[in-house]
Amino acid sequence: MTTNEEFRVLSPTAILGYGFPESSFKRGIERKPHLIAVDAGSTDPGPYYLGAGKAFTDRAFVKRDLRYMLKAGVANNIPVVVGTAGGSGASVHLEWCRQIIHEIAKEENLSFKMGVIPSDISKDSVKKALREGRISPLACVHELTEGLIDDTTYLVAQIGIEPIIEALQLGCNVVLTGRCYDPAVFAALPVMQGYDEGLALHLGKILECAAIASTPGSGADCALGILKKDSFILETLNPKRKFTCESAAAHTLYEKSDPYHLPGPGGSINLEDCSFTDIGDGRVEVKGSRFEKSPAYCIKLEGARPIGYRSISIAGTRDPIMIAGIEKILSEVKHQVAEMSSDSDRSQQLFFHVYGKNGVMGAMEPLTDVSSHELCIVIEALCPTQEQADTLCSVARSTLLHYGYEGRISTAGNLAFPFSPSDIKMGQVYEFSIYHLMEPAGEKLFSTTVETFKDGKQV
């Protein structure tokens, strides 16, 4: 690599399926990128999507985004790397996204070689690692047990750059991965070509959110990264946006606990000596990011397990007497409902989310006085079965509706329901059961399956 060489990465959108303007994407392709990459996932939407094996993005829009990327990638011979397929990256999500790619290949008569990298980890491997002391919880996370591993529906590991490099070395033009460390989809190819790992991963860390790191930020617009020997440059692809030192640096804070040290598979990016320089035309140059290998190559495991079923009912109150006494009323109703429950099942849980009081912050709400003229109450029942949740929700709703609280003058009913039916089955509920680091025992955990398409047909 000479000092003049550069590697251009096009990041079309923050999460596959969030969309992007066609004009920005075209501008990106005109810049002749060496790679089109996108991260398709996150744990942010909560444990349900991993646990239930469902995507949190819309299928039609995932297909729309992928169609642009695959057509441009194949036509211009630019590798396309997609990480954390289907939002959570388990085998079921990977298959969902793979089917979409098959449809596009067929509809557009595309010819390419695709590497598919599942990132599921077998429960036996994790149990063995647990017994051998190779599992450690991340900050604030519970200790792992074999019971939790057994209960987990989908168990994935975040892969780093190495499995993607392997797929690219097999000659794949398209790489689709299971759960993946977000920056890895952007960093794998340039690192394979000899670019600095710290700079490549830091660039990936910023590009994984595409234009969110520019100003005005957007998760549904493209961004371009230009990696050089000793620095990288960020560019927007929409004249409405620009990168500033502050927008790029601010993004480094986003969703992280420590902005100077960003941990990932095998090590962390150290930003202690990192500098951001405005080089004009809405571009920012970043220098000094370093990758520091950790003594042991650990991978992050993620898993979710079912914990029951939920039913909810949404209602409002406009009565000032009820509003003034809402805390006491809800506690009395909870007590009355519990007394009526025959099976003394302690696993049945009833929650009132009171919007207008503390619905958003719950126990952390600093304001104690309710000053709203109306309140929204979401009744939530969480039980071992859907039938039990339906029953608890229904009884709590009818009890609250007709509860004769102290000082009541509105005796016809305490709640206003916007909908009939008033109760909604929410289905199975999950919680994060695994969020731990695992030190592999040297076994090969991830490998690529290659699929070849010729004029839209798999051969």
Place this chain on the structure above:
Amino acid sequence: MKRNILEAAKVIRSKNAGPFELTYDIMFKNREFFEQFKNQQIINHKMIAGVLKISESDILSLIWFAPANAVKITIKRLMPSGAPGETDIYGAQQHAPLLAIEF
């Protein structure tokens, strides 16, 4: 006279940092405000614990980040994201108490 933090900060936000941690960012309008808050330790563990009604031991880190003229505070989530009793899966609406900080 005491001034409200909004005179000095242009971004005040909260967000999950993974499902088990919640992180707050305060970005100051300029380097002067950043230096003032940092040097005078206007934002510190004790004050943040008071404002958020949590114990100091639940504050995992408080880091001054000069490149963004920012201070970042990360705390233990009241419960893991999506656990029974959850009110804010993404943690993106937990910043309001910080708007009351004075200096």
